[in-house]
Structures are given as C-alpha cells and as structure tokens.
Amino acid sequence: MTYLLVLLPLLGALIAWLIPDNRLRPLMLPVIALPHLALSLYLIVTPSIKVPGSWLWLDPLGKITLLAISALFAVCGVYAVGYLAYRQERSNRVLCLGLLVCLAAMSLVTLCQHLGLLWVAVETTTVSMAPLIYFNRNARSIEATWKYLLICSVGIALALLGLLFLAYATHVAHQDATLLLPDLLEDAKLLNRGWLHAAFIFLLVGYGSKLGLAPLHTWKPDAYGEAPGLVGALLAGGLVNCAFLAILRVYQISLASVTELLFFQQVLVGLGLLSMAVAAIFMARQHDFKRMLAYSSVEHVGILAIGLGIGKGALFGVLFHLINNGLTKGVLFLSSGNIHRSYGGKTTEIVQGALTRLPWSGGLFLAGFIAITGSPPFSPFVSEFSIISSIFTERQYLVGGLFLLFLAVIFIGMALTVLPMVMGTPRTDLEVTDYRDQLLTVGPPLVMLLVIVWLGVWPPDVLLQLLKDGAAMLEVRS
Numbered sequence: 022m023t024y025l026l027v028l029l030p031l032l033g034a035l036i037a038w039l040i041p042d043n044r045l046r047p048l049m050l051p052v053i054a055l056p057h058l059a060l061s062l063y064l065i066v067t068p069s070i071k072v073p074g075s076w077l078w079l080d081p082l083g084k085i086t087l088l089a090i091s092a093l094f095a096v097c098g099v100y101a102v103g104y105l106a107y108r109q110e111r112s113n114r115v116l117c118l119g120l121l122v123c124l125a126a127m128s129l130v131t132l133c134q135h136l137g138l139l140w141v142a143v144e145t146t147t148v149s150m151a152p153l154i155y156f157n158r159n160a161r162s163i164e165a166t167w168k169y170l171l172i173c174s175v176g177i178a179l180a181l182l183g184l185l186f187l188a189y190a191t192h193v194a195h196q197d198a199t200l201l202l203p204d205l206l207e208d209a210k211l212l213n214r215g216w217l218h219a220a221f222i223f224l225l226v227g228y229g230s231k232l233g234l235a236p237l238h239t240w241k242p243d244a245y246g247e248a249p250g251l252v253g254a255l256l257a258g259g260l261v262n263c264a265f266l267a268i269l270r271v272y273q274i275s276l277a278s279v280t281e282l283l284f285f286q287q288v289l290v291g292l293g294l295l296s297m298a299v300a301a302i303f304m305a306r307q308h309d310f311k312r313m314l315a316y317s318s319v320e321h322v323g324i325l326a327i328g329l330g331i332g333k334g335a336l337f338g339v340l341f342h343l344i345n346n347g348l349t350k351g352v353l354f355l356s357s358g359n360i361h362r363s364y365g366g367k368t369t370e371i372v373q374g375a376l377t378r379l380p381w382s383g384g385l386f387l388a389g390f391i392a393i394t395g396s397p398p399f400s401p402f403v404s405e406f407s408i409i410s411s412i413f414t415e416r417q418y419l420v421g422g423l424f425l426l427f428l429a430v431i432f433i434g435m436a437l438t439v440l441p442m443v444m445g446t447p448r449t450d451l452e453v454t455d456y457r458d459q460l461l462t463v464g465p466p467l468v469m470l471l472v473i474v475w476l477g478v479w480p481p482d483v484l485l486q487l488l489k490d491g492a493a494m495l496e497v498r499s
Contacts, residue, residue, distance in 0.1 A: 023064060023079055026087070026128040029057055034121035038114060046117050047105040053121060054091075054098030057128075061091040066483060074201070076135040081490035083131040085340050086266045088487075089347040090127045092472075093258045094120075096465040097251055100355050103461025104251055107362060115152050123149040123255065130263040136184055136200040136270065140177070143231065143267055146260050147173045154248040165243035172240040173231055180227025180267075183220045187274075190216035202270060209277035217278060221285055224271045225292075231264035234292045234326060235299040238319045242303075245315035246367070250358020253311065257318045257354060258347030265325055265343060272329060272495060282497070289330030290420060296323030297427035304434035308368045311361070313438050314353055317393060320431055321346045327424065328408040329495075331415055336492035338407025345400040345476065348469050349393045355466040356385040360442075362456040369438060374447035381463040383443045385470060390439045392473055394432045400476035 033053035040046045065084045072078065079087065101120070105113050126145035133139035147170070155166040184200060191205070192198045193213040199205065205212075230237035245253045275285040300320035307313040321342070328339035357367070359382035364372045375383030392399035395406075405428075412421040476484070 022060070023069075023077060023132055025060055026057065026064070026132065027125045029053060029060070030121045030125035030128065034118050034125070037117040037121060043109060043113060044106070046113055047102045049117060050098035050101045050120060051095070054095040054124070057124065058091045058095040061087050065487065073203075076138055076201070077132040078134045079132055080134075080494065081487055082266060082269055082340075082494055084487055085343060085491050086262050087128065087131040088484075089262050089344045090124075090131065090259050093254065093347050093351050093469075094124050094127075096351055096469050097254055097355070100462060100465040101251055103459055104249070104358065104362075106461075107456055111156075111158070116156055119149045119153045120255070123153075123259070127259055127263050130266060134202045136187070136202060136205075139267060139270065140181060140184060143180075143228070143263055144177050146263055147177060147231070150252070150256065150260065153252045154244050156249050156252065157247065159247075161243075162247040165240075165247040169240045169244040172237070176227045176230025176237065178227070179223050179230075183223030183225075183227055186216050186220035186223060189213075190220060202273070205274050206277045209274055210279060212278065214280060217281055218284070221271060221275060221281055225268065225285070225288060228264050228267045228271070229292065232261060232268065232322050233264075233296075233319055234322055235296040235319060238296065238299065241318060242312045242315040245318065245354075246309055246312040250311075250354045250356075250361065253314065253358070254351045254354035257314070257350035261318065261322060262343055262347055265322070268329070269495065276495065276497065286330040286332060289326045290417075291330075293323040293326030293328075293330060294420065294423055294427075296320065296326065297424070297431070301427045301430040301434065304431055305437070307434065307438050308370065310369065310372065310438055310442060311354075311357055311367050313435065314350070314357065317353075317431075317435065318350065320427075321350075321393075324405065324408060324424075327420065328411070331408070331412055331417060331420070333411060333496070334414055335408045335411035336495045337488055338404045338411065340488050340491045341407065342401065342404035345404050345473065346393075348473055348476075349389060349399070349401055352385055352389040352466045352469050352473070353393060355469075356382045356389060356463075359456065359458065359462050360386060363454055365452060365454055369441055371448070371451065372442050374445045375443045377445075378447045379458055381458040381467070385463065385466050387439065387443045388470055389466075390435060392470070394435060395428065398477045399473050400480070401473070403477055403480075 033049050037046050037049040069079045123146055126142050129142040151166055151170050155162050188198050190212040194211045196208050233241045275281045296319050300316045304316045328335040360375050361367045363379050392401055395402045
C-alpha cells in the first residue's frame, strides 16, 4: 500500500494534464491531496513491516516527514482552487502537473531506504518545482528559476559525488558495495575512514544547498520572493523537509560509524549558527515581505541543524520543529499570497494596513509571525524551547548564548517589517484589485493555524510516540 503514496499523485498529474478546462483542472489537487493525507495517516499509525533488502520502507523518520509534507500539501491543494480562480489569465496546466509530480517525489523521499534512489527522488523534487517558480513569467521569476536550478543542481551533483565516495568506502573496506541504508549502518564501523569523511563533507554540502543552509542559501530569497505563495509554502515546508531527511540519513551513518559523529555534529552546529546570523543580518529592515520569509526559512533550517548537532535531548525538539516549521510557513506564505494579490505588490512601501483591507489574511499573517518567532501557545515555541534547553543542558553555553541573541535580533527585524504591514491605514492611491478574502483562500491557512495551536497546547499521544521513536533512531547507543 505504500506504493500508492507515489502512484496516486502520478495518476492525478496525468489526469490534470489531460483536463482541458483551466477552471476544472485545479480541482485535481484536493481530489488527490486529501486521499493522500488519509492514506499517509493510516500508514503512520499502522506498524510497518520491514522486508530485508527492500529499497522502500516507512520508518519513524520517514513517517514524521511524510506527515509534515502530506498535511501541508493537502492544505495547499484546497487553497490552490481558490487562488487559481483569480489567475485565469494564464494556463495552470504546468502548475498542477508540477505540484502533483512533486508530491509523488516527496513521498518517495520519505520511503527510500536506498541512498541512490533517495538522491533520484530529491533531484526530481528540484526539477518538478522549477517551472512553478516561473509561474508569473516575468524577468525576476526567470532569474529566480535559473538561480534555483543552478545552485540546487550543483549541490545535488556534489551529493552524488558523496554517494560515490560512500560506495567506494565500502569497496576499500572489502565489503559488498552497497547504498542500502540498513547495510551501511551495519558495516559503518568497518568502512574506510578517509573516504567516509570525504563522503560526509560532499553529502552535507550537497544536501545543505538544497536545504538552504548558509552560505548555500543564495537561491532562497529570489525563489521564495518570486514564486506564488502556494509554491513558496511547498518550497519552505516540503522541499526543506525532504532535504533535511536526506541529511538525517547521512547522520544515521555517521552515528553508526562512531568516529565521524563528532565531526558531523560540529559542522552542523557551525553551519546552523552561520545560517541564523545571516538571517538576522538580512532580515533587518527587509522591505520585501516574501524575501523576509525566505530568510526566516534560512533561520529555521539553522535551528534544525544546531539541534541535530547538539543531539541527545534536542533530537525530539528537532523532529517536532520539522513539522511545526512546515505548517507555520504554510500559514505565512498562503496569507502573504493573499496580501500580494490584493495590493498588487510585496513591499512595505505598498502594503500597509492589511488588517483593515484584509482582516482575515492580515490577521493570519500577524498570527503566523507570532508563531514562527517561537511565541506561546503555538507549537514552534515547544520545539524551540526543547532545543534551547538541551543546548544549555549539554553545557554549550556559547552556542546557547549566540542562539538566543540571533533569535532576539530576528524577532526585532521581522517585527519592523510585519507590524507596519498589518497595522495602520491602507494607502488610498493604490489600484483596486479584484481579490477579496474568501473561504477557499483563508480557510486552509486558518486550519493550519488551529493545528499549530493544538500541537502547542495538547499534542496527541500518537504524535509524541512517533517523535520519540524517530529521536531514538538518532541517539547514540551504548
């Protein structure tokens, strides 16, 4: 039944391509996304049986990532119907096709137990999202698309070299050459240390560029800034999660090898702090609110990297934050897309008084800002607090101090952009657009916001157990 996670979106993509009507075609997104979510929830709560030698298996780490991706896509699929009703001036055939192919590829990423197939799935997400960034078809969007393709393709090529080095490490150690994760974990202590070290460097740089860790983040501000809000949500909450899962697989091997674990953790903490520092610098007085969200994404992948590098008690918070960040970014990007459509611009010089002009979208954007900066009662507060407390528990006082400093600077920087946007009086000299808040454009992000509050106040026991199982896969075994 796990194969349906991939086959169902591919079937939907084929049907969407064949539908001639521009108004009916977007309906395929929720028609596929909602059953995909139902199937994902069923597979998550059902114990999965591991078949020896199988390339596809849904382990706890895959289940956590699948939950985040499928839930976000379901909400975006419903939102797309309302959003694309306002974009009838251009064909949405490529957009609908690309979104469903990307869902199939992201689902495959969560299932992969073979690192070669995982690489193919991650690369497929890159290719399928590129035409979607160009949906607005202007000079800025084509520049953003090429920058995204160039940087991510170079990164994924480096990851391929890392896989070749990893396979060669097994050959030099006189083991059967393999990229199956269970076999690599079993033989990790026997692998050639030099080639293993090189493999980890190339894999971290390769998948780190896809993740958007600084200084490999330079594609993000342009891609997030020029893509439709719908696509930006999936870039920030979908593709980021896929890239992070790939890094988690590499982390598992470094954990099993023992000798490479400390090096891998130190690099992750260093890149994480650098990412938060870059986000803090470029978020200050940021006039383009969609680019601001891109730097917020850089910040939060830095938080994930730091938590993973710290390990131990922070691992639970890291996996929880993977879900929370994706859902919260969905609220922000979808509501920002509504604001962009209404004002016809995405800078603070144009967008003012959103709460007056768009009470629902403006309110959702303001609530999303409060949530993403780690304020209670939203779930990002719980996951960030778990990571921060673990940093100080491990006596990493310098890391903890810098972490809190960057969080404070980022909060102030975001507030200087968000508050003038949503407060005050709208400008009267702007062109009146046809966008109005409707159920299909404000209902989906509102549902996500309620879920974030629910997870922050009363997370279900099933989810907590799943997060504990995932964290156990990343812990050092004595």
